[in-house]
Amino acid sequence: MDTERSINQLRSQAIQLGEQANAAAAEAMQRSQEAADAMSHAMKAGYSEAEKAMRKHPMETLAVCIGVSLAAGLVLGLSMMATGRR
Secondary structure (H helix, E strand, O other), rough: HHHHHHHHHHHHHHHHHHHHHHHHHHHHHHHHHHHHHHHHHHHHHHHHHHHOOOOOOHHHHHHHHHHHHHHHHHHHHHHHHHOOOO
C-alpha cells in the first residue's frame, strides 16, 4: 500500500511539474512573439523612414552608396594585398 501511495504521489507531482513547465513554455512563447512583433514593427518603421529619406534626397543617397562601395573596395583590396592574394 505504501508503495502504491508513493507511486501515486510521484505521479501527481510529475503531472504538476509538467503543467508548470507547459505554462512557463506558453508564457515564454507569448513573450517572444510579442518581442518579435515589436521588432518587426520597429524595422518596418525604420525602413519606411529610410525610404522617405532616399526619395527626398536621391543624389545624396547615391553619393553615400558610391562612397561606401569605394571604401569597402579599398579595404578589401588592401587586405588582399597584405595577405598576398591578387
